[in-house]
Amino acid sequence: MQDNELITGILNGNAGLFADLVERYQTGVYRTAYYYTQSVEEAQDITQEIFLKAFNSLPRFKQSSAFSTWLYRIAVNHCLDWSRKKKPLFIEPASLESRFDKSVGPEEILLRQESSVEIQAAVRSLQEIYRTVLILYYFQDFSPQQIADILDTSKRTIETRLFRARKMLKEKLRLSVLGGDGHDLLSEQG
Amino acid sequence: MTCYLNKDDWHSYYQKSLDRQTLDEMNSHLAQCSECQNTLWQIQETAKLLAKGRINLNPPPDLKLNIMEAINRSRYQADSNKEPPQKETASSHHFELRNWGFSMMAAGFLLFALNLSSLSPNLMTTQVTQLDSGFSKQIILPFTRMNQLAHTLLIKIDVLTDSQIKRNQ
Ligand SMILES: [Zn+2]
Numbered sequence: 001m002q003d004n005e006l007i008t009g010i011l012n013g014n015a016g017l018f019a020d021l022v023e024r025y026q027t028g029v030y031r032t033a034y035y036y037t038q039s040v041e042e043a044q045d046i047t048q049e050i051f052l053k054a055f056n057s058l059p060r061f062k063q064s065s066a067f068s069t070w071l072y073r074i075a076v077n078h079c080l081d082w083s084r085k086k087k088p089l090f091i092e093p094a095s096l097e098s099r100f101d102k103s104v105g106p107e108e109i110l111l112r113q114e115s116s117v118e119i120q121a122a123v124r125s126l127q128e129i130y131r132t133v134l135i136l137y138y139f140q141d142f143s144p145q146q147i148a149d150i151l152d153t154s155k156r157t158i159e160t161r162l163f164r165a166r167k168m169l170k171e172k173l174r175l176s177v178l179g180g181d182g183h184d185l186l187s188e189q190g
Numbered sequence: 191m192t193c194y195l196n197k198d199d200w201h202s203y204y205q206k207s208l209d210r211q212t213l214d215e216m217n218s219h220l221a222q223c224s225e226c227q228n229t230l231w232q233i234q235e236t237a238k239l240l241a242k243g244r245i246n247l248n249p250p251p252d253l254k255l256n257i258m259e260a261i262n263r264s265r266y267q268a269d270s271n272k273e274p275p276q277k278e279t280a281s282s283h284h285f286e287l288r289n290w291g292f293s294m295m296a297a298g299f300l301l302f303a304l305n306l307s308s309l310s311p312n313l314m315t316t317q318v319t320q321l322d323s324g325f326s327k328q329i330i331l332p333f334t335r336m337n338q339l340a341h342t343l344l345i346k347i348d349v350l351t352d353s354q355i356k357r358n359q
Contacts, residue, residue: 015261015262015265016258018258018261019254019258022253022254022257022258023254026249026253026254026257027248027249030247030248030249030253031245031247034245034247035245040247043247044249044250044253047249047253047257048253048256048257048260051257051260051261052257052260052261052264055261055264056264115242115243116242116243116244116245119239119240119242119243120243120245123240123243134240137201138236138237138240138241138243138244139240139243139244139245141205143202143205143207144201144202144205144207145202145207146207155198155202156198158201159198159199159200159201159202160198162201162233166232166233166236169236173239
């Protein structure tokens with residue numbers, strides 16, 4: 001069944017159909033929450049809250065837009081609310097290392113790479129609007145148009161934010177690998 | 191030749207999330223414009239770097255179940271908030287309750303039971319649509335139990351109502 005068919009069924013009283021929507025989107029929402037929180041426990045709680053909020057707001061969902069866009073708007077707003085309320089715990093790389101040594105989940109093995117942690121931390125340290133476009137574009141593979149729909153802004157704004165976010169990330173990481181020689185696009189974009 | 195630098199499409203181009211015609215136009219432009227080549231190269235480098243920060247984390251297997259339970263809890267709370275608040279309903283004290291209190295409680299039970307039985311069509315659909323899912327049993331189980339509970343309650347209400355009528359006669 002398509003998203004909209006499921007939603008019609010749910011709104012007609014068949015709440016159990018919401019499980020299908022959860023099945024469809026839980027991985028994406030959970031990973032998004034993880035990128036904002038850097039904690040599997042928080043990501044789990046936040047994902048649950050996001051879906052609960054979506055379920056309760058479903059009668060107000062206008063089916064003219066895609067459900068995924070609407071869901072991710074709730075998700076991003078919820079993650080940003082969380083970030084504002086709760087300052088992320090600073091974890092020393094050493095203690096992080098020992099934490100992952102204890103973990104047995106195969107899905108966490110990728111996190112062992114220090115560069116991965118560094119990059120995620122750099123993304124997380126950016127201002128909300130830049131952090132969000134980087135997460136949605138580079139980590140979650142949303143197109144600039146989809147991101148514009150999620151954030152209720154223009155595609156042009158998203159492109160500009162992506163270029164600025166890249167510049168800020170470059171400053172955070174101080175990596176020459178990102179340096180475009182000579183021509184700086186941002187100075188031209190204003 | 192138009193330069194696409196100010197067209198704000200290079201991130202879309204990199205993801206190929208543009209229509210065929212626009213992609214072709216940008217392709218042919220790219221072959222001749224070093225500025226746009228540089229722009230695209232920057233996006234590519236950023237993507238390569240950030241690829242290291244990507245995670246393949248999967249949600250815990252019980253997440254969906256927890257979400258559906260939270261939803262059912264919230265629905266039940268929303269429904270019961272519409273009813274007047276009620277005190278304890280210990281069955282051993284049923285016959286000591288005055289007529290008014292008893293009627294209120296019976297009404298509460300009835301609403302509760304009706305609410306639960308309305309879940310059974312969901313149960314059927316969940317069962318049909320998710321037959322191949324390993325979690326379907328986990329999801330159905332609580333509904334089945336709640337349904338059984340609803341039936342037990344209905345029988346109890348029948349019994350209690352009968353004895354109440356007898357007492358009133
Ligand atoms: Zn050009």
